[in-house]
Amino acid sequence: MAGSERGPRERMVFSAAQLIRRHGVDATGMRDVAAHAGAPRGSLQHYFPGGKEQLVGEALRWAGRYAADRVARFLAAMERPTPSGLFGAMVGQWTDEYERAGFAAGCPVAAATVDCAASSEATRKAAADAFAAWTRPVADALTGMGVPEARSEPLATLMISALEGAIVVARAERDVRALTTVARELGPLLDAAAPRA
Amino acid sequence: MAGSERGPRERMVFSAAQLIRRHGVDATGMRDVAAHAGAPRGSLQHYFPGGKEQLVGEALRWAGRYAADRVARFLAAMERPTPSGLFGAMVGQWTDEYERAGFAAGCPVAAATVDCAASSEATRKAAADAFAAWTRPVADALTGMGVPEARSEPLATLMISALEGAIVVARAERDVRALTTVARELGPLLDAAAPRA
DNA sequence: GAGCTACTATGACGACTGTCATAGCGAGGG
DNA sequence: CCCTCGCTATGACAGTCGTCATAGTAGCTC
Numbered sequence: 001m002a003g004s005e006r007g008p009r010e011r012m013v014f015s016a017a018q019l020i021r022r023h024g025v026d027a028t029g030m031r032d033v034a035a036h037a038g039a040p041r042g043s044l045q046h047y048f049p050g051g052k053e054q055l056v057g058e059a060l061r062w063a064g065r066y067a068a069d070r071v072a073r074f075l076a077a078m079e080r081p082t083p084s085g086l087f088g089a090m091v092g093q094w095t096d097e098y099e100r101a102g103f104a105a106g107c108p109v110a111a112a113t114v115d116c117a118a119s120s121e122a123t124r125k126a127a128a129d130a131f132a133a134w135t136r137p138v139a140d141a142l143t144g145m146g147v148p149e150a151r152s153e154p155l156a157t158l159m160i161s162a163l164e165g166a167i168v169v170a171r172a173e174r175d176v177r178a179l180t181t182v183a184r185e186l187g188p189l190l191d192a193a194a195p196r197a
Numbered sequence: 198m199a200g201s202e203r204g205p206r207e208r209m210v211f212s213a214a215q216l217i218r219r220h221g222v223d224a225t226g227m228r229d230v231a232a233h234a235g236a237p238r239g240s241l242q243h244y245f246p247g248g249k250e251q252l253v254g255e256a257l258r259w260a261g262r263y264a265a266d267r268v269a270r271f272l273a274a275m276e277r278p279t280p281s282g283l284f285g286a287m288v289g290q291w292t293d294e295y296e297r298a299g300f301a302a303g304c305p306v307a308a309a310t311v312d313c314a315a316s317s318e319a320t321r322k323a324a325a326d327a328f329a330a331w332t333r334p335v336a337d338a339l340t341g342m343g344v345p346e347a348r349s350e351p352l353a354t355l356m357i358s359a360l361e362g363a364i365v366v367a368r369a370e371r372d373v374r375a376l377t378t379v380a381r382e383l384g385p386l387l388d389a390a391a392p393r394a
Numbered sequence: 395g396a397g398c399t400a401c402t403a404t405g406a407c408g409a410c411t412g413t414c415a416t417a418g419c420g421a422g423g424g
Numbered sequence: 425c426c427c428t429c430g431c432t433a434t435g436a437c438a439g440t441c442g443t444c445a446t447a448g449t450a451g452c453t454c
Contacts, residue, residue, distance in 0.1 A: 008401095024312040026223035030442065042402045045443075052442065104315040110365045114308045115221040117368040118301040127369040154378045157366065158359065161379050165362030168307045169354065171314040172324040181351045182358050189386045205431095227412065239432045242413075249412065396454090403448070410441070419432070424425100 009047045011037040016059040021105040025056055025115040025123070056112060057126040063108045064130030071137040081145055083194050084187035086138070087159050091183040094167055095176045103171045109134075110164050135160055146194040155193055162186055206244045208234040213256040218302040222253055222312040222320070253309060254323040260305045261327030268334040278342055280391050281384030283335070284356050288380040291364055292373045300368045306331075307361050332357055343391040352390055359383055 006014075015037035019028040030052055034041045048055045074089040075081055097105070109130045116123035139156035143149055162182045169178035203211075212234035216225040227249055231238045245252045271286040272278055294302070306327045313320035336353035340346055359379045366375035 022315045024221060024223060026221060027312065027316070029440075031440090040402050042404075046401060106311055106314070109369070110307075110362075111311045113365050113369045114303055114311045115224065117303070118219045119224070124369060124371070128371070131366055131369055154382055157363075157375050157378045158382045161362030161366055161375055162355065162359045163362065164365055165307075165358030165360065166354075168310050168361055169328055169358055172306070172310045172321060172328055174321070174325070178354050178358055181354045185351055185355045185386075189382075226410085237432050239434075243431060397452100398454100399450100399452080401448105401450080404446090405444105406446100407444080408442100411439080412437105414435105414437075416435090417433080419430105421430095422428090424427085 008039040013058045017108045020108040024111045060126040060130045064133035067134040068137045083190035095179050103174045205236040210255045214305045217305040221308045257323040257327045261330035264331040265334045280387035288376050292376050300371045
């Protein structure tokens with residue numbers, strides 16, 4: 001998850017996502033992003049002439065791709081994939097981070113939605129696209145595990161909703177309890193939808 | 198949900214919650230709160246000497262109580278309460294609002310968590326208390342419906358997590374799809390945990 | 395070397411923000 | 425009448441924000 005060998009533009013997008021994860025969109029300043037990325041302040045208007053809205057949008061697109069890549073990676077690492085196994089891996093990524101690095105950061109897409117859904121149509125749409133980019137591979141994976149097509153997308157939405165909500169509750173409580181709970185309670189329901197699993 | 202007949206102090210707390218619901222904590226200014234409440238600006242420092250942190254904290258406490266009251270109200274309105282019925286009512290409150298008034302607002306507790314969990318310990322704790330004040334009556338209700346004590350709290354956490362996540366997804370998508378999905382998919386699982394329901 | 399292009403550097407602008415200081419109001423009680 | 429007390433009113437402060445204007449540098453090509 002490190003990003004210091006790429007170009008300054010990518011580093012700023014990455015840093016924006018990281019800072020939004022921690023403090024939300026409004027509390028993340030452009031100067032902070034440049035400083036966090038080790039990039040010159042003057043590069044902001046050069047690479048992002050669309051201003052903060054463009055930078056946030058690209059950070060969300062980055063987050064959507066990242067989440068989708070993680071899903072693919074989880075699947076590749078499982079010799080015998082099951083819905084509960086995939087969900088457990090998705091949840092486990094968050095419990096691992098929280099136990100290792102503390103509860104400072106959440107999901108950047110959720111943060112952008114909370115801060116900007118009512119004020120910036122462009123950012124709201126970027127968040128929706130990020131959720132879509134994340135939901136699609138999860139639904140496809142469920143289908144590949146034998147879940148009927150008609151239920152794959154609803155179950156993927158359930159998985160992502162429960163995960164997002166549990167992230168919020170866990171950060172508020174500073175306890176991974178909510179995350180481990182949703183993984184444990186939802187596992188059997190998910191596996192029951194995949195007959196040949 | 199109107200609050201114009203109470204005193205100015207209560208109105209400001211209520212207005213703070215409403216504005217946080219829409220724009221997050223950072224984008225909600227103290228002057229905006231006073232204006233929205235129709236209260237004089239000078240009253241802010243008089244009623245909330247602890248500043249913005251105090252006002253946000255009281256708004257979250259208000260939100261926690263409000264959510265708990267709604268749970269009690271839902272239960273009272275059901276002649277034969279079931280877990281899926283309660284969850285459906287909780288979700289329905291949000292789908293109703295979104296279809297009636299648009300997707301401008303989310304949950305103030307989630308918004309405060311996203312914006313302040315890493316920056317204000319007092320606000321983070323207020324959010325955790327609000328979640329606890331909401332979870333407890335839900336868990337108690339489940340127990341009253343026949344859910345074993347050991348599973349009531351985990352299931353209540355699952356309900357609230359799924360609801361909170363679905364709210365975020367629904368606001369991003371400007372579509373109640375995620376909300377109706379979690380209600381439909383989670384209903385049978387919840388009822389299966391209440392043998393005598 | 396001139397000229398063009400990509401990128402960097404820096405100061406300024408106006409519009410906010412939360413907080414504070416100070417003063418003013420009106421009613422109630424001595 | 426005066427004094428206090430709850431509440432209001434308003435201007436100011438220091439700080440930060442996103443954005444812009446302008447200038448400067450490095451590297452490339454002709």
